[in-house]
Amino acid sequence: GAVVSQHPSWVICKSGTSVKIECRSLDFQATTMFWYRQFPKQSLMLMATSNEGSKATYEQGVEKDKFLINHASLTLSTLTVTSAHPEDSSFYICSARRSTSGRYNEQFFGPGTRLTVL
Amino acid sequence: EDQVTQSPEALRLQEGESSSLNCSYTVSGLRGLFWYRQDPGKGPEFLFTLYSAGEEKEKERLKATLTKKESFLHITAPKPEDSATYLCVITGNQFYFGTGTSLTVIP
Secondary structure (H helix, E strand, O other), rough: OEEEEEEEEEEOOOOOOOOEEEEEEEOOOOOOEEEEEOOOOOOOOEEEEEEEEOOOOEEOOOOOOOOEEEEEOOOOEEEOOOOOOOOOOOEEEEEEOOOOOOOOEEEEEEOEEEEOOO | OOOOEEOEEEEEEEOOOOOHHHHHHHOHHHHOOEEEEOOOOOOOEEEEEOOOOOOOEEEOOOOEEOOOOOEEEEEOOOOOHHHHEEEEEEEEEOOOOOEEEEEEEEE
């Protein structure tokens, strides 16, 4: 149980185009999903927290107009990188937290999406 | 200041050579400590959750322990397939990530 998928696993696009990445919790409902970015040999950097049915909360320094997040259902969140540029090339990882109440539950991570912008 | 520090940054072990990875923290109001394993080019894989000091969890060759200031991930008789980066994540008022320990197990 607690499987999170991402699609696509890798994408190459031209500068100026937009790219959408999907994050799905396959066998549980997730009221909260997180989007991270990871550079080589560095730890994950939280970009935004996404709550189902409400606007995402972005971390300081993350452009909300560039990284559009939609959490339309309890099993799906999407990250759209708008007008992508080479500096947006990175490894994007999502995670989901189960909807059970009580303690802060562990996050389950997707396999990541490698974005390369030419 | 709330922070999480993992040590060592990198660790090379011979196959069968047991060792421990450390995660020390100064997070107020800790609500949970999580250990993950991350292989290159993949998302982190959940290993353990620890909630209170004195708690221990085991899975195969791995054992995680927690005190009020730190957590250890003990690796007993490691194998090459245990090579990965091990991440410590703490939940207080928000999530705090350690920078990870890169473990290499040499056959």
